[in-house]
Amino acid sequence: MSFSAYARQVRDPALPQRRRVSALRSCVQLYRPIGFHATLSLLEELAGPFQRDEAALLRALDALVASRHARRAEFRRYAAARSAAKRRGQRSPRPDDPNPHRLRGYWHGAPRQGALHALAFWRRERRRALLPSLDPVEARVDSCVNACLAAGGALTAAQRQLLATAVDALDERLRPEVWRDDPVAWFRTRDLLQVARFVEVAAGAA
Structure with missing residues (x-):
């Protein structure tokens, strides 16, 4: 079923509350900008x-x-901007051009609020699973999460640099050979990289 069909079920007063809540969860399965459980939270x-x-x-x-x-409105604006750029002869977007299709972990309409909530949810529910050893890279991410939450999103220049080096290191760990040799570690790194992206969004760096 589509998002709209599930949304109609949520709004249907003839259905029992449990069925309507289940329909909302199905909506979240189809649109979960900060992850399923964090979005519900x-x-x-x-x-x-x-x-x-x-x-x-x-x-x-x-x-x-x-x-x-x-x-969806942001996607439409981006498509219109790209069409205009192509008419001017710019066939491909520049690497630093804003592209909403590249955004991950982004609650449209209130990105900082969404990212901060996702970080608080992660620290409460998933920190132990994603940081079993707290190696130096993981420790940098953990430090940036704590600083970001304590400041309501803001990071100092030094903290932003610390986060950037952690993101680069995590990107390096997402190599195909890591997936082949240790898929559990690969998925954990991918999820930790998403946590770092939440920090970027909350800090206004994404």
Whole structure:
């Protein structure tokens, strides 16, 4: 089923609350900008206890729909800008041109709020699994997460540089041979890199 079809189920007062909550979770499966569980957690923060409260459930859906609409509007603006650039002879985008298709972990409409919530969720629910050994690169990411959350997103120039070196190191670890030799480590690195991207978004660097 489509996002819109599930959204109609969420809004249908004839359905039992449990079915409507399940439909909202299906919407989140299809649009989960900061991950499935973190997105559900943010919706509860924004809307209230939607599992048992109908008004909160509708507010949660409205928040999700608003973010999805903002994302689609940004894609349309980007497509229009690219069409205009092509008419001027610029066939390919420049590497530093903003491209919404490259954004990961980005809550459209409130990117900093979404990223900070995702970081808090990660630190509470997944930190131990992603940082079992806390090697120097992992320690840099952990330090930047803590600094970002403590400051409400802001990072100093030194912290931004620390984050950039950690991102480069994590990118280097996502080599095909790592996937072949240790897929568990590869996926853990991929997820930790997403955490670093959340820090970039929260700090206004993405």
